[in-house]
Amino acid sequence: MTGVFDAQAVLFDLDGVLTDTAAVHRRAWSALFTEFLPAVAPAAAPYTDADYFALVDGKARAAGVRSVLASRGVSVPDGELDDPPDARTVHGLGNRKNVGFTEIIRGDGVEVFDGSLRLVEALAAAGVPMAVVSSSRNAVLVLDTAGLLGRFTVVIDGVVAHDERLASKPAPDMFLTAARGLDVDPVRTVVIEDAVSGVEAGRRGGFRVIGVDRGTGASALVAAGADVVVSDLADLLEDHRGRRRSAVAEEI
Structure with missing residues (x-):
């Protein structure tokens, strides 16, 4: 499975990925x-x-x-x-x-997906830089309402895209701008998306892409370029724990 804990950074879409605002x-x-x-x-x-x-x-x-x-x-x-x-x-x-x-x-109010919150907390504890990349002009409002705004070093949203004349998804511009803001290499950075246009944008930018199936369909996300598709971001935590257990067993 595409790893997030060994990435230079993780770039999250917002609606449908972190929050149930989709x-x-x-x-x-x-x-x-x-x-x-x-x-x-x-x-x-x-x-x-x-x-x-x-x-x-x-x-x-x-x-x-x-x-x-x-x-x-x-x-x-x-x-x-x-x-x-x-x-x-x-x-x-x-x-x-x-x-x-x-x-x-x-x-x-705003509902945060439990698995997504757990992943954000685990990445923060591991020191992995994170950004939110959303086409929504309401991203800051949603993040603030959800109590998540302080978790992300960079937020590239519809307001930033308009002000900086960034092409919206499926163009990769917004993700590439976030990567520059975090000073990371797209090839070593993970994008997490639930929309076909967002997955395509991540793929076109050279990022590793994890799709989250919240109704779009796993096959559509894979066809758009997702390396792997999960139904809940908690699955990425389970994969990480499994790899850690395997590493410990090999050392023993």
């Missing part, structure tokens, strides 16, 4: 398109969670909006990044989705 994103996207698509394309197929995994997951917000609209033959102007949520533009729709997302986060 489910919140799915709810917010569904609410947006379930209302919007019938109004502009009554004959279009209804929006489903399958659209989230195929067209939205892991992408920058505007890219997700464009992908879904294009899949239904709908076109609206891009507009401006600060368009109001009621604007019928790409950014307006993205901002409308974000209003729903932040309302859920502020009302319900």
Whole structure:
């Protein structure tokens, strides 16, 4: 299994990898398109969670909006990044989705996957540098709400990507920027991702990639370039303990 404890650093995606906010994103996207698509394309197929995994997951917000609209033959102007949520533009729709997302986060809080938290704590104890690389512009809010913000030396999110003109996933730019921030070699660094676009970005950047199957499907993650796929990051702890036990047995 691709090792994380012998890596120079580990770069985590956020939603669906560290926190269960991918489910919140799915709810917010569904609410947006379930209302919007019938109004502009009554004959279009209804929006489903399958659209989230195929067209939205892991992408920058505007890219997700464009992908879904294009899949239904709908076109609206891009507009401006600060368009109001009621604007019928790409950014307006993205901002409308974000209003729903932040309302859920502020009302319900953020759930951290237990196995992911245990892995982060074990890596910190082992002195392995860590970063978060997320297309979300809400990454800092989510990390802070979850009590995780102080665990990561570097956070490259949608805000940083916009300010530094970094191409979003599946381009490798955000991961490469995080590696430079940690002063590590991509070839000796592990990316952990649950989205096809994120796995592809890690592979294109030359990183070792671990996929986490939270609904995308192991075969899709492997096809995108994952070296290995797990269902829970606690599996990486078990693998590490197993290798340590084997090493001790060999010494004896």
